[in-house]
Structures are given as structure tokens and as C-alpha cells.
Amino acid sequence: MSPDVFISYSREDQQQVVKVVEYLRGQGLNIWMDETDIHGATIWTKEIVEAIRACDLFILAISGHSTGSKNVVKELALASEREKIILPIYLEQCEIPETMEYQLAGIQNIAFHTLDKAKAYEFVHQTIRRLGVGQPKQDENQVLSQAAPAAPSRGRGAVVGHMPPPKAKSATGKWIGIAAAVVVLAVGGFFLTKDGGEKQAAPVSQPPTTPKTGGSxxxxxxxxxxxxxxxxxxxxxxxxxxxxxxxxxxxxxxxxxxxxxxxxxxxxxxxxxxxxxxxxxxxxxxxxxxxxxxxxxxxxxxxxxxxxxxxxxxxxxxxxxxxxxxxxxxxxxxxxxxxxxxxxxxxxxxNSKHTNNAEAFKLYTQGRTLWMTRSQAGMKQSIKLYEEAVALDEDFALAFTGIADAYSMLAVYGYMGKDDAYPKARKNVLDAITRNPNLAEAYISLGWIQFDYEWKFKDSEKSYKKAISLDPKIAQAHQWLGINLNNQGRQEESYETLLQGKELDPNHHVLMLNLADNCTRLGKFEEAE
Structure with a gap:
């Protein structure tokens, strides 16, 4: 019987990996791992090569030991060559060496070491199911509705957070994503480039092209x-x-x-x-x-x-x-x-303004630029600038939203623990809503906290829809609502919502990946390419 999952790991991490494997096997998944001493053999055996070839998902258990293992590096390279879905799981925070950098670039990962131990194993299980691997049990839909999205961590050379894992270097162009893929906000610039060919210019006398977005x-x-x-x-x-x-x-x-x-x-x-x-x-x-x-x-x-x-x-x-x-x-x-x-x-x-204080707006804009870097230093420095802006104008709601977004992304990228970052994010987003209850950006931020930290998908859905009612032209609100609906199993609604986001930001690479994942789930394979 072909394995559902192949797990590549270092011998030094065997005790921790075995616990994960035992749990996953208990959930009905067929897991292949080297439980003998194959890695200690002089010749890298055919058994490992055959298991990687036959598996549906390749899990890489990342640690300081595994990143230095020549055999683990070879297994990863083979999985990439075979175009397997690759899911890195960080057993500890560590840097990605150049020998793995190419294969892991742009792939979603799970920061296992940051998860609540009581939920960590089931979290991995649900992530695997979302990738379409294995046959779910009959009662699994109940669990799926409560499952949290995968929490990515940092890794040199790997694009973490906000994007689903593709089949590594697949020539098919069909992307299969973790349902937790998100957005926002400027992790783009990676992966697909949807450059179309030039069209012949119309005559000067011809009227503009028929508007495409709601008559606009x-x-x-x-x-x-x-x-x-x-x-x-x-x-x-x-x-x-x-x-x-x-x-x-x-x-x-x-x-x-x-x-x-x-x-x-x-x-x-x-x-x-x-x-x-x-x-x-x-x-x-x-x-x-x-x-x-x-x-x-x-x-x-x-x-x-x-x-x-x-x-x-x-x-x-x-x-x-x-x-x-x-x-x-x-x-x-x-x-x-x-x-x-x-x-x-x-x-x-x-002509309305978020603040009448020019210096406060300058600080906010500079903070947003730093936040967009998604680096630990940049996002932490952005918080300082936002706080300076708030000190100049305590009613500057958008700056409070900036603080909330910074703390949320510090958690998403593994730079802060979720239980430390998200309560601070929630406090600041509520401060923003208190000051401006009609600020769409604040409800988008709140929706993400409810989705990723509190697992309150229905409340998150309401927040995103509130944001859209206040400003229907923010692509991010449609994108994140689409991801939420996907997690609730409402794929058709998710598809329509993501299409609306695409109309507003047609070359947003992460949004395109979210839409491709959704199309794959709906069997729209040509559209997913």
C-alpha cells in the first residue's frame, strides 16, 4: 500500500517525530518513516527512494540536526524532483541552509514548536487533510470546522506565511494550498507572474473599454x-x-x-x-x-x-x-x-483625513513601509513609529490598526508567541474601532485575529463582511473572507469572493494562489493553472 505521507527527519529528533507519527497513524493516515537504521547504512537504499516516489505528501521535520544531515538534504531534493507536495514542520526555530533554500522557497510551513502541545498533533493532522492527503474519517467534517489555519514560522530562503505550499517546482502550474493561506498585505512579488501579451491599441476615436468591475x-x-x-x-x-x-x-x-x-x-x-x-x-x-x-x-x-x-x-x-x-x-x-x-x-x-497631524501621518506611513518588509526588525520598529503617531494624535484610529497588524504578523511569522502577540493585537484593534467604528481596515484586522488565533470563523466572517460593507473596494477583505469560507467548507462562496478580490487586485500573487487552491478543491483544474 502506497504511503500517504513520507517523513524526513534526523535521527536525533526521532523521539519527537515518532510521537507525531503515532498520532497521525491513529487518525488513519499511512505514514512512512525510517524506523530502522537505513540512514546509518553505507549506501542510501532503494527503499527510501521508492517510498518518496510513492507518497502523496513529503513532510520535512526541520531542526538544527536535520538541516545539517546530508541524507535529509538528499531526500528533500528527491521529493522536489518528483514534484511532491512539501510541508516543512519546524521542530525548533533555525535557519535554512543553502542546500535546502531552493526547494523550500515560497512554501508554507508549520511552526510546530510554537503551538499549544494539546492541539499541535491535531493541528498537523488537519493541515494534511486540507492538502487532500489521505481519506478523512466520517466524523472529520466536525473537526475541520473548528480547525485552525497553519501558523508559519521564519526560515532563511523560505517565504513564510500568507501563501499555500505548491508542488515543488511543478511544471503543471496547479497549486495545492493549505487553507490557511492569507494575504495581506504585501507578501506578494513571489511565484506566479500573470503577464499577458500586448493588445493592439484602439483608434483614438474609440470609447473606453466597457467597465468590468460593477459598472465602474x-x-x-x-x-x-x-x-x-x-x-x-x-x-x-x-x-x-x-x-x-x-x-x-x-x-x-x-x-x-x-x-x-x-x-x-x-x-x-x-x-x-x-x-x-x-x-x-x-x-x-x-x-x-x-x-x-x-x-x-x-x-x-x-x-x-x-x-x-x-x-x-x-x-x-x-x-x-x-x-x-x-x-x-x-x-x-x-x-x-x-x-x-x-x-x-x-x-x-x-477630503476626509485619518489625522490632522501631519507628523503623525508621516510616522504612520513610515511605519507601514517597515511593516511591509515582514522582517522582525522592520515590524517591531513599525510598532514604535505607530505608537509615536498615536502619542501625537490619540484619536488616530488607523495607527492603532497598524499596531494590531504588526503584532498579528509578528505572530504569523513566528517572531512572537501567539499568546503574547495576539492579545496585544486585539487590544489595539478594539482601540481603533472605539475611535472610528466605520474604519474598514480595523474590521479586517479583527477578522484575522478571530480567524487565526481565536478560531471563531463565524465571527471572523462577520468582521470581514462588515469591512466590505464599509469599503467594498479593498481586495484584502475579499481575499481573507474567501480563505475563511474555504476553511468552513463553503468552496463555492469562497470562489465568488476570491474572484471579487481578483477584480480589485488582478496580479496579487498570493490571492492568485488562494484562488488556485480553491479552484483545485472545486475541480476547476484548468482555471487553477
């Missing part, structure tokens, strides 16, 4: 290029990206495509001729900011994606402290060019 004009907001003599002044680019996206998305009939999907077009890759076909947009808003001392110049081009003609250009002079006030002027210009009338309420919403 789709507009690609390219990242602002910042020209500044001082590195410390370049934060205004990220601040303007965020503020303008939020402002323009408040216009009925407009959907802004930004974030990971447009980050591809930074710097030397700023080839706008490919944007229409890759992102399916009607228009492109391309901007740059020049900072000279206390003077800031914003230059914008609004481009028809059909023929790349510039419909209008705008130059705005301001100071670093007042430059974000220009979002209202830009929104009016853009709406007018699309024959959209802005009501007084919409205009008020567009």
Missing part, C-alpha cells in the same frame, strides 16, 4: 515616483499612493487598481503599454513627486489605456505637510473627465 471605470494608479535628495523625504510617495487610492475609490463609478498589481511597474519596469492588457483597465493615472527642501511638486498624467493618449496633465505645488490635501483637487479633475458628478457627501468623504 477601472483605473490603474501607478506608484508615485519620488525624486528627493534626502532618503527621509521619499515617504511622501507611499503616503500619496495610499491617500489617493482611498480618495478616488470613494467616487461612485470608479475602481482603483493599485497595490501589488501595479508595483510591477515601478522604476525601470514602468512600461505602461502593457498595463491595459495585464490589468484590464480603462485608464492609467501616472504620477511623480519632486521634493526640494520644503517644496513639493506633484505631476500627474491621466492616460486613456486604449491608445495611451494623455487626456489631461496636472501640476500641483505644495509642502510635504500639505501635499496630501491635493487629493480632493485630483478627484474633482478625474471625475469631471469621466462625466461623473460628485455630490456634497462624496466630496466630504474624499
Amino acid at each position: 471605470f477601472r483605473i490603474a494608479l501607478l506608484p508615485f515616483e519620488v525624486n528627493a535628495a534626502k532618503e527621509e523625504d521619499k515617504w511622501v510617495g507611499g503616503g500619496m499612493d495610499s491617500e489617493l487610492k482611498t480618495a478616488l475609490n470613494k467616487i461612485n463609478g470608479v475602481t482603483i487598481i493599485a497595490g501589488l498589481s501595479v508595483n510591477t511597474y515601478r522604476g525601470a519596469n514602468r512600461d505602461i503599454s502593457k498595463i491595459k492588457s495585464n490589468l484590464n483597465v480603462n485608464y492609467i493615472l501616472d504620477g511623480s513627486i519632486t521634493v526640494t527642501g520644503n517644496k513639493t511638486s506633484v505631476n500627474l498624467d491621466f492616460i486613456n489605456a486604449n491608445d495611451l493618449s494623455t487626456l489631461w496633465s496636472e501640476s500641483i505645488q505644495a509642502t510635504p505637510e500639505t501635499v496630501f490635501d491635493s487629493k480632493g483637487q485630483i478627484a474633482i479633475k478625474l471625475a469631471s473627465s469621466l462625466d461623473i458628478q460628485l455630490g456634497s457627501k462624496t466630496s466630504e468623504n474624499i
